[in-house]
Amino acid sequence: MNSFRTKEVIIMFINLDREGTVEGLQYLLEQADDDENTLGVLILACDANAFTPEKVDEILKQYKKPVFGGIFPQILFNKEVLEKGTIVAGISQPVSTVVIKDIGDISIDLDAIIENAFEWQSLENKTIFVFVDGLSQYISPLIDSMFNCWGLIPNYIGGGAGSLSFERKPCVFTGEGLLEDAAVLALADIKSGIGVAHGWKPVAGPLKVTEADRNIIISLNWRPAFEVYREMVEKISGKSFDNTGFFQLAKGFPIGIVRMAEEMVVRDPISLDGNRLICVGEVPLNSFVYILKGDKDSLIAAAVKARLLAEDCYLKTLSEKKEKSLTTFFMDCVSRVFFLQSDFNEELEAVYAGYPLLGALTIGEIANTGKDYLEFYNKTSVIGLLED
Known part of the structure; x- marks a missing residue:
């Protein structure tokens, strides 16, 4: 198990179970629950863990704090790429979650759901984490609804969950269980900077x-x-x-x-x-x-560009130049790893800036560019610097 603290300041409660077991997930959630500073929990898990609703739903439904996240082909922990394992990150700021089931059901009024999702809550200087079934055919309408209702007031970051087998199965962690063809949105009172680049x-x-x-x-x-x-x-x-x-x-x-x-x-x-x-x-x-x-150099240069854009975006949110504790949240497309192969380690090294880093290799990435639009990407590096 690993967690980070800097002096008296909590960055983010980050624990790792390298075995990827159900018992490990339950233990990490209990650890986060016992941490008095943790107000919401992010879960990133590997597809090779073979989590199913039958195995984890009871654990998720019994958990008292807001929970959100996804199952991905691989996850990222500092400079490591893990094919098996689970990361549980506790967020020490207020978190509200909204679960949208059956996003492929065209009878659902996504605009109405989104419009009422975080009613009466200010979105300014906050971050919305977005995790969605990456194999759903209706991701774009979801993204459009978020942009139509909320614009670029908050920052957005997240990605498509799922398996490289491209077999549809439950892959989105929510307080209602592990879901398929679903999305979970988590509004966190966190300042952030977002950077997006691809190099193609x-x-x-x-x-x-x-x-x-x-x-x-x-x-x-x-x-x-x-x-x-x-x-x-x-x-x-x-x-x-x-x-x-x-x-x-x-x-x-x-x-x-x-x-x-x-x-x-x-x-x-x-x-x-x-x-x-x-x-x-x-x-x-x-x-x-x-x-x-693209080639190795252009893709790695793009990942560096995304990190620099995130840093620049974050600095613009500060009212005073005061050093803060940060976490790097890295959503990178799994197909970039297929292309870069062993050279992906260079990309991860280039992105790592000394802050605790967690993330996933995704089936599509979700982020705003800061000033232009909100989008669902492929083959793209998305980096968020999170001030918790």
């Missing part, structure tokens, strides 16, 4: 999305989507999808959606349905997209 550059396009169904691109420039994507990727890479698995080749050539901002929003093509490209996250009809490419 356009190498082909623009292409018009002429037919799409949420996260599925059906046609590009009025032609079957995979035919167009295949021609461009095979020409640029010199490789063929005939003798290379789809994801093995596509992981190096994501799709970028043009936005009115400095960087495009990246979408990860993860599989095929005939000639349709299935992505993590929605690709809007009639949007313009590019084929992107």
Whole structure:
């Protein structure tokens, strides 16, 4: 077990169970419950722990303090990448949580739920943690509702939970249990700075999305989507999808959606349905997209940029230049690890700034850019500096 304290000042109650057992999770929650300064609890767990509602729901429902988080392919602890284990972080500021079940149910009025979520509470200088089933097809409407109702008054940070098997299963921790096709929002009275960057550059396009169904691109420039994507990727890479698995080749050539901002929003093509490209996250009809490419240096430089942007954003929240205790919260796309492989350790080293670091390798990342918009990203580094 590990926890951090700096002199008399509590940074964040952070404990780690490296074994990833149900008993370990229960013990960590009991430790957080016993800590009089802990007012809410964040849980980050690995998919390899094999947590199920049958195993953990009773523990979660009995816990007295607000609880939120997710199950991810891997989690991050300081400079380590863990394929098994659980992190429990106690937050020493007031926390309010809202659980949204069945976000894929189109009959749900997301705007009404969001509008009433934190009624009468001020959002200014606060942080909203957002964890969602990363394989849901309806993440974009959720993000849009949050932006429509709350704008950029708070900071947002979080990510898509789930498994690399791409099998839908319960993966969002809430006080109501471990849920599938759900989201949990946690409003914390924490000042933060958020930085977002990805390092992928356009190498082909623009292409018009002429037919799409949420996260599925059906046609590009009025032609079957995979035919167009295949021609461009095979020409640029010199490789063929005939003798290379789809994801093995596509992981190096994501799709970028043009936005009115400095960087495009990246979408990860993860599989095929005939000639349709299935992505993590929605690709809007009639949007313009590019084929992107990156390398080790550009991706690591982007992670450093995200950290520097987070630092700059955080400094702007301070009314006085007083040294505070900070925690680094790092949401990084798991497909960046597939691309960087052993070089991912360099990215993690570059992001680590000496503060306690916790985070996860996600199926999509959620954050605001500070002044432009709120977005669900792929293949992107999102860093939050949290003042607890």
